Amino acid sequence: MKVNSIKQQNLSSKNQNFKGLGSAIAGQLAKHPVAIAGLATSSVVAQKIVMSGSEATIGPVMDILTGKTITKITNEKDGRTNQSSKTQAIRTCAQSIGGTITGVIIRTLCIFGSTLALSKAGGDIGKMIALGVKNPENQYQLAQQTAAWGKSLGGAIAILVMMFTNFLIDAPFINKINKEMTHAVDKFSSKKQAQTQKEVK
């Protein structure tokens, strides 16, 4: 009985901690409501930067950890998976850097172009944009709505454009970055190896 009650106490305290953590995060966020409200106007450009930034930093670590785990689980003796994970880690980093540069430029251009086109559009398209505005005579409210359409539509157009630019620009550009990074890592590791050998001698 005692053991059970202790177990229950532990469980409930764990749950409380979890709830406590959730409300603590909500509490912290509640201190910055204006910053949260500012996030509402984020576009796919911001998403790409956040996504690729984390991919460039966390992604390679995940590659190496996955390689190590597979090597351990499968009891692979030559460690080839581990080796190739390191190569993949460099590639992940190169892909994130190259993909962000081209991705951000293309997305920004598409959103800018769409917003500009929509702000000048009349007829059915102009009427459609004005539909969601409470006071279409108000320049500010109409511009807010046009910007929202521009971001959504521009983001969608960017995806279609990138289906081609991925092959034409991204692939060779990323390969180049990958090559440079691989050379840099090789140089660094051979220098380190030479230093260790010197120390041993």
Place this chain on the structure above:
Amino acid sequence: MALNLTSLLSKVNPDPSKAGKTLLFLNALGMIFAALSNTFACATDKNTSKKDKKFLVPAGVVTGIANIGIYYGMTTKIINKLGGKKIYPKENQTVNLIISKLKDGTFEVLTDDKGQKYVEVKGTAHNIIEKLEKGGTFDKEVKKFVNKEIKKAQNGNIFGFGKKTQEYIVSMKESLLDGGKPSQYAQNLFKDNIKSGMGVLGAFIGAVIGCAIITPIIRDISAYFVQKRMEKHNPDLQNKPYMPYFDPSHLKVNIHGKKQPLSMKNYMAFTSSGSNLKV
């Protein structure tokens, strides 16, 4: 024309309350296109045998579905948890039927501009708004929000771009201010922006977890099984130091006599450079 355009554009809804979901939709769409291109490239590759294709194409499809499915499902839940969600009754369904399945205090029944009733399930954003209202700091924060918006329009961004015209600023003040104080429109805008801002935050968290953690794990595990499968058919590959697709001997010599990375058509490149195509 207008009708078709409307239905097409409704897929990328600019409704601020759906900002997070629009970001998620666009990102997932990009991932679907990338996975499709990769699988198509593998299926049409002349260098891969039909026997291998029978394994590689379904493997690519399954990996893509698992990757995108986990990302989409998980991010939707995070967005709903943080920003809340709106549920409109379907045909032959009443609002009462929806709320009968929900816990008390976790939802609100509201009416939209068109007069249609819907259920808004509360998320962290609603808790933040309630906290501000109960704590008596809501008005102060709305004022801060309005001032920030007006300053941004007057001065532009940090690079000085985006400065608005005087006419725009006048109409902005007309909307956001009422006798020098934040108007009802500004208060509603602030509340809506907190809800959609939390949704966007959820989309960002989902993108980070999905693309930086889940994708590498799924890609590397599937690459391992593909490697083992390839080794069964090509025992020579077992002596190679790396996975077959990292082996430089697989690189093609171009017209300048230099070895170039494998083409996108090759499945080896598909696995190793899969994220090349990520949009």
